[in-house]
């Protein structure tokens with residue numbers, strides 16, 4: 669038994685056409701299948717974790733603002749190219765499923781929320797062992813909840829003042845660049861200019877090296893996340909919230925403030941009782957999530 673997983677990541681494909689992204693993906697998937705040495709007949713199916721809104725029935729990625737994609741028939745295209753059964757769901761929902769199915773914990777959570785922040789912010793919910801989709805599979809779009817009551821920055825979704833405009837990778841990098849301009853010879857500016865890795869890694873590195881302004885900026889961003897988490901706690905009352913994406917690499921600089929705000933701002937002590945963790949799957953949670961989708965759809969629920 670094997671499932672194949674594809675997770676569409678905004679970070680590497682921004683502004684690429686869906687056709688071009690998939691054309692580059694298919695040979696890689698075929699190659700991975702060939703190298704696995706497993707017979708094709710043993711593959712139960714392919715899971716695709718897609719950014720944004722998904723029409724589950726038709727397997728269409730309806731809207732992915734962070735990729736600039738609309739109405740992409742992912743299921744049909746992937747099924748045609750790989751000649752295997754394909755299921756498509758939202759990528760963060762798939763991550764929630766991965767934590768629910770394969771996360772190692774003493775006690776199973778009745779209500780699990782997975783929150784992922786990178787280019788955008790999204791959430792996925794597993795309630796009583798089942799993915800929660802909402803009416804038209806729109807549950808979990810917390811990145812587009814309005815946090816600024818009066819105005820705020822424009823969001824790619826067309827609204828203004830969304831959570832994503834306050835905490836996400838591009839926002840943190842922009843804030844850091846603005847800070848660096850104020851002190852061009854400072855630690856942050858030097859690290860952004862001469863450091864290694866992606867810009868976001870350099871921002872965390874400056875915090876690690878003791879840059880106070882960077883640490884304060886990250887705490888401010890994390891505070892907004894904490895407010896969103898408190899709102900989520902009030903709506904869903906989860907036993908467990910699992911954080912992924914930026915929170916994996918920026919754990920030390922983002923999580924304490926986000927957690928503190930969540931615990932104090934949630935209603936009636938609900939925030940005190942929720943368990944908060946970082947994903948056990950690190951940066952692979954997306955592909956493990958997509959594989960979980962395929963297993964859940966074509967194997968476990970088939971019986």
Ligand SMILES: [Zn+2]
Pocket residue numbers: 811812813823824825826827828830832
């Ligand atoms: Zn938005």
